Amino acid sequence: MHAKTDSDGTSVEASWPPRSPPRRPIYFVQSPSNHDVEKMSYGSSPTGSPAHHYYNSSPTHHSRESSTSRFSASLKKPGSLNAWKHVQLGDPCHRRRRLVDEDEDEDEDDDEMDGLYGGSGRNVRLYLCIALFFVMLFTVFCLVLWGASKAYKPKIFVKSILFQNFNVQAGNDQSGVPTDMLSLNSTVKILYRNPATFFAVHVTSTPLELHYFQLKLASGQMQKFSQSRKTQRNVKTVVKGYQVPLYGGVSVLSSAKEHLDRVSLPLNLTFVMRSRAYILGRLVESKFYRRVRCSVTLHGKALGKALNLTKSCIYE
Known part of the structure; x- marks a missing residue:
């Protein structure tokens, strides 16, 4: 430490260089490998909360959120590279897109079921009309024979x-x-x-x-x-x-x-x-x-x- 004497005889301590803020300990979170993800995806579904798509300055929090998001996305759609990229990039429309896709799939299934039952109903009506036509034709033929016999x-x-x-x-x-x-x-x-x-x-x-x-x-x-x-x-x-x-x-x-x-x-x-x-x-x-x-x-x-x-x- 060096002291400096002022003009009035008082000594002033030399000022310390500014201190940097104390460093926090760095935590490293290892993401599960593809093999572990596949095992967990075919196992019981975790009940974790949905991922938050906002930015945090904390490296630890950011690392946890990103790993959790990647993990939940891999469980929901295993093997989907597009979904994995959307989660990594923090796409806020990913969940909305998934909901829309699921609704469209359900609508297509309903349309297929309606088409199946509607087609069978049309076939039944067609068969009934054909049978009724033949009955009427046979009745007319019988009436013609009966009328001809009266002569x-x-x-x-x-x-x-x-x-x-x-x-x-x-x-x-x-x-x-x-x-x-x-x-x-x-x-x-x-x-x-x-x-x-x-x-x-x-x-x-x-x-x-x-x-x-x-x-x-x-x-x-x-x-x-x-x-x-x-x-x-x-x-x-x-x-x-x-x-x-x-x-x-x-x-x-x-x-x-x-x-x-x-x-x-x-x-x-x-x-x-x-x-x-x-x-x-x-x-x-x-x-x-x-x-x-x-x-x-x-x-x-x-x-x-x-x-x-x-x-x-x-x-x-």
């Missing part, structure tokens, strides 16, 4: 009736009441023709009945049959009555029991012919009904002779 009505002609025997005698009904009893036997001949060109028919009939006004004297059931397209046949049916009580209802017979060869008895022959055509299996069915009523006169002296009925019948 081919079967032809029915009652040709003749033949009375084999005829008898009236006294007797008792089932309750024992005495009355005249009638018995007769006859055969009806019918010509049936199917003019259709594309279907056969199945034919049945109600019982053929002979009436004297409201009194039924005889009946017979025609056998059912099938007739092919554009063919015809003669159908014979036996119509008979046995021991039919008259109760005095037939006055002509009451006065002529002893002379039946002189009897002339007016009768009505009635029946309904039913024809059914299966045009397209059981799907298209066409029905035809013909009601027939013929005026017949029984002559006692004409037994065994066929009576022509071609001009004596009404077809409804």
Whole structure:
């Protein structure tokens, strides 16, 4: 130390050079290597706070913040060099960009799911429309066939009736009441023709009945049959009555029991012919009904002779 004497005799110590501020100890933080980062990134996620992107003059704080930021960024996107650079440079928009990218990815996933379900819905509607179109087309086709079949009505002609025997005698009904009893036997001949060109028919009939006004004297059931397209046949049916009580209802017979060869008895022959055509299996069915009523006169002296009925019948 050197002392300097002033003019007044006082000594002034020589001034020390200015002191530098005390140096703080330097801390060195080693960043994890790539191998360690990969291990930690595939492990459990750390719950560290997000990195702060502001500048600090302290070297220690700056070193810690940068290493922490690099560590968290490497955990969030391992292997992403761009993300690593953004974190190192302290890009404040990095987190915002990541959020926008995640939102866009979620929107794309939603669009893909909507497109998948929307496409299946459109396919279902398309299939339903195609099925409905074919159903309507098939229905129209069936209606056309049904309408065309109505132009081919079967032809029915009652040709003749033949009375084999005829008898009236006294007797008792089932309750024992005495009355005249009638018995007769006859055969009806019918010509049936199917003019259709594309279907056969199945034919049945109600019982053929002979009436004297409201009194039924005889009946017979025609056998059912099938007739092919554009063919015809003669159908014979036996119509008979046995021991039919008259109760005095037939006055002509009451006065002529002893002379039946002189009897002339007016009768009505009635029946309904039913024809059914299966045009397209059981799907298209066409029905035809013909009601027939013929005026017949029984002559006692004409037994065994066929009576022509071609001009004596009404077809409804």
